[in-house]
Amino acid sequence: MTIRQLPDTLINQIAAGEVVERPASVVKELVENALDAGARRVDIDLEEGGVRLIRVRDDGKGIGADELTLAVSRHATSKIASLDDLEGVATLGFRGEALPSIASVSRFVVSSRRVEAEHGATLEIDGGRVGEVTPRAHPQGTTIEVRDLFFNVPARRKFLKAERTELGHIEDWLRQLALARPDVELRVSHNGKASRRWKGDGDLLSDVRLHEALGEEFARNAMRVDHAAAGLRLHGWIAQPAYNRASADQQYLYVNGRAIRDRSVSHAVKQAYADVLFHGRQPAYVLFLELDPRRVDVNVHPAKHEVRFRDARLIHDFVYRTLHEALAETRAGNAPLAPGNGNAGIDGDRWQQGAMAAGGSAYRWNAPQAPLGLQVADARNLYAALYGQPGAVPADGDAPVAASGMPFAAAAFAGPSSAAPPFTHQPMPDDAPGGMPPLGYAIAQLHGIYILAENADGLVVVDMHAAHERIGYERLKHAHDGEGLRTQPLLVPATLAVSEREADVAERESATLDALGFEVTRSGPQSLTLRSVPALLAHGDVEALLRDVLADLREHGQSRRVAEARDELLATMACHGAVRANRRLGPAEMNALLRDMEATERSGQCNHGRPTWTRFNLAEMDRWFLRGR
Template identity: 35%
Template structure:
């Protein structure tokens, strides 16, 4: 493809601000260039925050010697000859600004070779000045190496965030592109290690590569074309309702193969999931929208990250319909107001057809992002297959529940579910409580506030310790005593316990001292401060208490008492591990689901 210089008129008409804001934008531009060159394997290497080094290596079409030189000159592009061509755009990088912009503020090396040539060219540029152009033996494709970004424009360094944030931004950028181009191979390396890799074998496999096999199997394919002379095509994959998240962090939209942000598409997606997921939650979705190029205005933003549609209502409708169709094929139905035919009885809310998804999501290649909620649960807590699959946990406590002044909570215990969950109703919602988790949470709070006491045992009990625990005993005697135990050794590994702590008014099992010892031995390390030891001990104690108590069925009275405790102590809605202990479903949501108009003013929480 020949590169020609744009005439000044054209170039000024489309000139727009800076394209190069930060390392991630450099990566985006270079990778998009590679995609335009039909590359099938794209490797991104970077060091530090990307400022020191970014390298993008592709196996695409490459450039001739002349083209390589012109490519680093401002306002030259192979992709556009005049403003009329804008309408007919089929490539991603048309402004010809990216490479020269990058070259002008870095030390850039461009190595490229065309398939028809037997050798390639190396162009070295520093701060916009071409230093050398040489012949070089190279494989077909292009490698762009960017060093010392912003070395000559220190002002721009101010906008570069911390190393960790930039690094994450780079990975996110490539991830989005990988999802938008699922038939290309992408790999990101840093510090000699591979931090992200997708195999390029279709969207499902790419999702498996990025988010794990379980997530991939909770997604359903989308394939839809609207009617009419110029159809809008929507393809991709969307997650089953159980995969909802707290933000749009797992949504990627691309329009005519360009990754974009567009509120219209986001809302259309939300429409399709209304009622299937809780409010303030967002589904997982990777969608591609293809429509006539002339309906899409790409010149909205310098980084081309935003677009405007000229046929917005068609697009919105198409996306909604596409996603709805996909979901209903999987058994979920958003009931429309106008019933058009016999209704399929929907499966129960939140039911998913996935086998054994673990709490939290797994990543096949570790990034810097911490996994949410991957610490082990207290006690045995197997995941039930037919229960809600929660992928993300609310960080702030659940809203205050049905606050009435003074007296009791005004809640009513209705019954228990599978002996694990309590169901209660409040004046305007239904509440589900995880019995075990709540008990643990309350116990922990009590210990924290030092509200509990201890109790002498009527009959001193012996507890046999495992070797590890016995070894730990001598070290942590003090912490044990502070926790409310009184004990001493009467054998190499036999402990005599004479006093145990009280939790919620009940003495813990003497054998719980083993769990506490175990937790201390494991969690403490060599030099843990005393408070942390205490914390560890408390959590272990709380867990023990809960394990034992939760095994027994509660009487209605006990259950109600538990609810009252929760009411009095709203912070207990989150257990010490960060997991929720209670789930509230407002009546308005239930109304929506069934298609009834909400009861306005009924004290929406």
């Protein structure tokens, strides 16, 4: 076939296939242009889910009459002028493709006036055919009308969904924008009826938009995070683990104010929650990552949904460590660090020292894996090795605890088992030292399962097994971390057949593998020799674990597989070592557990993500019984 130059209209329609997926894509491009123009108020009028009409009006700087034609030309923009500008983009738009692409697949009208102009001007484009610029009365700012989207590309129009579905996509995107720009007023109407108004009187430290966008339940369970280190800042809100979702519908990530999707950062967030969520549940968060624009490339996706970080490994570790430390403060009895209640974060110098260890190759992250086939007997052996207490973990998973001298503060649980009556009352201490602690003091044991305690606000109910399980788990982790990672040489070195890429990774990341407990050398173009493994995991499928670690290092530059496999075993130990149901506890035992909960990281949830406690304040109970009415 003969090579030919494509006509401009066809070029723009091809570009529209990348930029304009549906009406929500049009709204996104037009509203982002309004924000780049300094708008403080944006009105969005829609008809038939945006298919029939999308009208966006703003009070920004406007476009001069002499620039209207240029504004709808391809690769014409006021936002960049050089490669240096492109490498440090700070605006939402910059390519100069959106307007001509949208105009090529719709009936398009743009009207605008600059503040210094005597009158405005308008330009009409019908399916890519550009008309003449004519004078028109118009307030300062810009109005763009997009009618009959895809009227001249029927194949694309057939892919659009029902009106309600398309409107839902627009509303989802506007909610995402509203969270990031509480300083801008957004007014939305659909089919001539006002449907939504986002007031523009807030800032990122306000919780007004949080309530409006995600609801009271999220706002009530949100913890504020604000931490800066290594030229990075992460701030926003993360939901307490008890508030979790079946899907990722409440996960919002912004990089320098731009809403993006990033698998690795999302993965780091999920890993920070790994110890406190049910398997398969999703965390909820609104997070803003700020860094030098030159450290992130925003020009990697046609719709600008994705970015590429120049320090990807550092970004991963920064996000994981920041949230991991913040979630560690979810101790039972702590007031949630909700909007307005303060900040959660970690010391920047301490984080940097940890992140820079081993040449900056921090490796604490990745996805949970299937069990490694480790047995409870292995757990007992580790327990004995750590504490010199053989048999501290019972062989029978249903047997009661019988381990005097367990390394938990609530060691009084280690008495002989006896069935508890349904309700056992315990008197309140007459002289509680130091005032009332957050979880108060135990007053009863209910059905051998729950501890009832009275605190300053009302009633606290604790699931004693779940709470004791978390306490034991955290203590085992700290003890093992203090011991350091031990390796065990293999009696006979193992030879692994791998791909050439995997062998390259193993050779390049030998120091990281050594830090993870693997002594690995390359023995051929597609083979590795494994000589030692992490001692704690020696009875599992370490070859499969090594392959998973290599896959992580190849894709992300980091791996947390070993830590997760270790945590899985320690969690099993803690579960078997926790106090069982129907064990009668005395006041000292119950109060010891409450004090341990207050001092233990993540004690608001058990190892499986279940809550360990709840509370009922007096005002709530008064409402139950209609007191004061």
